[in-house]
Amino acid sequence: MSANVLIEKIGHTLVITINRPAQRNAVNRAVSMAIADALDRLDSEDDLRVGILTGASGNFCSGMDLRAFVEGERPELEGRGFGGLTEAPPRKPLIAAVEGYALAGGCELALACDLIVAADDATFGLPEVCRGLVAGSGGLIRMARKVPPAIALEYALTGNRMAAPIAQQWGMINRLVPSGQALTEALALASEIAANAxxxxxxxxxxxxxxxxxxxxxxxxxxxxxxxxxxxxxxxxxxxxxxxxxxxxxxxxx
The missing domain is CATH 1.10.12 (Lyase 2-enoyl-coa Hydratase; Chain  A, domain 2)
Structure with missing residues (x-):
């Protein structure tokens, strides 16, 4: 497993942490491969019932590593998509525990999870249009299914950021918690799910x-x-x- 992604089993839950704090947990190809491996483990081990995807040091994920992209690297995996997740979510429930930024590909990773627990100062957004890109890893599709399409379109066309309390009002977030408590609350939610068949x-x-x-x-x-x-x-x-x-x-x- 890559040092850029940390894996911890807590009870019946597998916690997957993107660990590139200096890059605000931006995703390169190595991160995508490590997440894909962790999700394979989640689905294959009977003792694991729920996964949590989060980021280290106060940010969820700032999206694609643009420096790696300029150098010719693509973080999408064939058949798996961005972060090894967006085109092939696991069979078992996956919770996003979001602190800080969940922007561009980071927002798409959160949207690819089944449930989102977010800190009240977290920020979501699809700013790809501001960089000459398109949110092609499921963000445009999934956001328009989670919030009213016109609202999703406004954020997609402007690239504006959506504060976590606003995201909760639109129904995109399951649980809103004080800053620093997203992972703790996600573990509590995972425990509730894992208690069931x-x-x-x-x-x-x-x-x-x-x-x-x-x-x-x-x-x-x-x-x-x-x-x-x-x-x-x-x-x-x-x-x-x-x-x-x-x-x-x-x-x-x-």
Missing amino acids: PLSVMMSKRIVEESGAWAPAEIWDCQRPLVDSVLASDDAQEGARAFTEKRDPVWSGR
Whole structure:
């Protein structure tokens, strides 16, 4: 694992920290590869149930490393996208813990996560138009799905920054916390999620993500086999037994 990305397992949660504070955690190709490896670990290890993506030293991510870009390096990975994430999110839930700047590609990384916990002085934005670029790593698509399209378009066309309290008002942020507390709150949220049945959590995420593309007449036919696969699991039986026996369930992930 690259020294530019730190990995820590805390309970059932994998914390992935971009660690380039001198560059405000700007992403180069090495960072993208390291994040992609960490996300593969998140999905492959049964004991891991939730991931958290964050940045070191008070900033989430300032976007693409422009110096590396000028020198000819691209941070996008084939089939994985920017940061090894934007085109191929993990099957398991991923939370962005945002302090400081989440700008350009950094904003796109946050938007590619399932949930966002942000400090009240954090800043989001897609300033690519100010640099002759386009937010082509999902920012234009995902922001317009999380906030009203006209609001997303205004920020995309002006390159203006969105303060975290405003982002929460538009529904882009799940939890707003005092400065310095984003990771702590993200870990608490991850613990709430990890307490639930792993198959149920992953399937719930999948249905929310995929259902937007289902034709209205096909919604129930599309959802039924996905739900049935969970109802047929050992954990479905365990959840029912635990409820009737008035005890906490012991999930097997099967």
